[in-house]
Amino acid sequence: MQQIPVSLWTLVAGIVVTTISIWIGQNHTLMPVQASLQAPLVDGFFNVMFTIAIALFLVVEGTIIVFLVKFRHRRGDDTDGLPIEGNVPLEIFWTAIPTVIVLGLGIYSVDVFNQMGGFEPAGHPHSAAHVAHKSGTAIAATLSDASEATTAPTIAPTIGIGASPQTLNKPADLVVDVKGIQYAWIFNYPDSGITSGELHIPVGADVQLNLSAQDVIHSFWVPNFRLKQDALPGIPTELRFVATKPGTYPVVCAELCGGYHGSMRTQVIVHTPEEYDSWRTENQIAQQQNLNQVVAVNPADLSTSEFLAPHTHEMGISAATLKSMVIGH
Numbered sequence: 001m002q003q004i005p006v007s008l009w010t011l012v013a014g015i016v017v018t019t020i021s022i023w024i025g026q027n028h029t030l031m032p033v034q035a036s037l038q039a040p041l042v043d044g045f046f047n048v049m050f051t052i053a054i055a056l057f058l059v060v061e062g063t064i065i066v067f068l069v070k071f072r073h074r075r076g077d078d079t080d081g082l083p084i085e086g087n088v089p090l091e092i093f094w095t096a097i098p099t100v101i102v103l104g105l106g107i108y109s110v111d112v113f114n115q116m117g118g119f120e121p122a123g124h125p126h127s128a129a130h131v132a133h134k135s136g137t138a139i140a141a142t143l144s145d146a147s148e149a150t151t152a153p154t155i156a157p158t159i160g161i162g163a164s165p166q167t168l169n170k171p172a173d174l175v176v177d178v179k180g181i182q183y184a185w186i187f188n189y190p191d192s193g194i195t196s197g198e199l200h201i202p203v204g205a206d207v208q209l210n211l212s213a214q215d216v217i218h219s220f221w222v223p224n225f226r227l228k229q230d231a232l233p234g235i236p237t238e239l240r241f242v243a244t245k246p247g248t249y250p251v252v253c254a255e256l257c258g259g260y261h262g263s264m265r266t267q268v269i270v271h272t273p274e275e276y277d278s279w280r281t282e283n284q285i286a287q288q289q290n291l292n293q294v295v296a297v298n299p300a301d302l303s304t305s306e307f308l309a310p311h312t313h314e315m316g317i318s319a320a321t322l323k324s325m326v327i328g329h
Helices: 006-027 039-070 088-116 138-150 273-296 304-315 319-328
Strands: 123-126 154-157 159-161 174-181 184-189 194-196 199-202 206-213 218-222 227-231 237-242 247-253 265-271
Touching: 006 039, 039 088, 159 227, 174 199, 174 218, 174 227, 184 199, 194 273, 199 273, 206 218, 206 227, 227 237, 265 273
Parallel strands: 159 237, 174 206, 199 265
Antiparallel strands: 123 154, 174 184, 184 194, 206 237, 218 227, 218 247, 247 265
16 A cells, blocks of 8 residues: 655645634634724734634644654553754744744734724814812802813824824814723713713714823723723823714723722714714703703702702612601701
């Protein structure tokens, strides 16, 4: 029986490894649903790395298994193994291949980073408007300060993910100021004056998030968008993207920021343009009504039960229970 040449076995093994690694690398379900224009870029890079990793795993583990079988200890064989001390061509080969892979992935990653806008965050206006909850007459002063600050933005250089080559030198369709605090995200819309604990955006819009942090470093991460950007105290950062699929997606803080870091979560809600316009109109009306109530009512003129009455639902008690508690004290 004629022995099959080693080179033929190597060719067959190479074809099998390549086929398996490409199929697994392109058909895995490790990533969440894509929901942004940047997501396919990241997934393409991840798939290439995963394909290479699968191929290396099969080659290394396959070689180990073959050697375990072929060179296993046989009964009655007490001789020493072959005195192999080195193989220069093999060492050059297994050094050159990883070098080429690393250089190739590095060039590929730079291209992806550039297409996502990583080289283009420049200077942009950061609104200083904020929403604070204080008691007594200080509320009116706070709202007045916020109104004045909104009309006087400051220009500051930023880092992060900015405009892509396709949107370079074009203003974003929607700008949102995002502030990270322990342990929540606050979203302020300078164009409409809306402040929310959730991010609402229209599908297909070029959105620019101006990120900042009040206390410690936070990291704004939307897995479905394949985007993550640190929010730094005193240093403005930017995250610009386009959502491509309506839905509700989690927003996670990916930087350890304190004891309740794990609970620093919210969500981004991607609306159709019509739904977004409706949400914005409803919230503008609601916040204007709240503003009028805050300015018109002096908390000093209210009893304790009257002052706390609007918050009974958040406290999880009924108005009657609150009244009896106040009377009891």
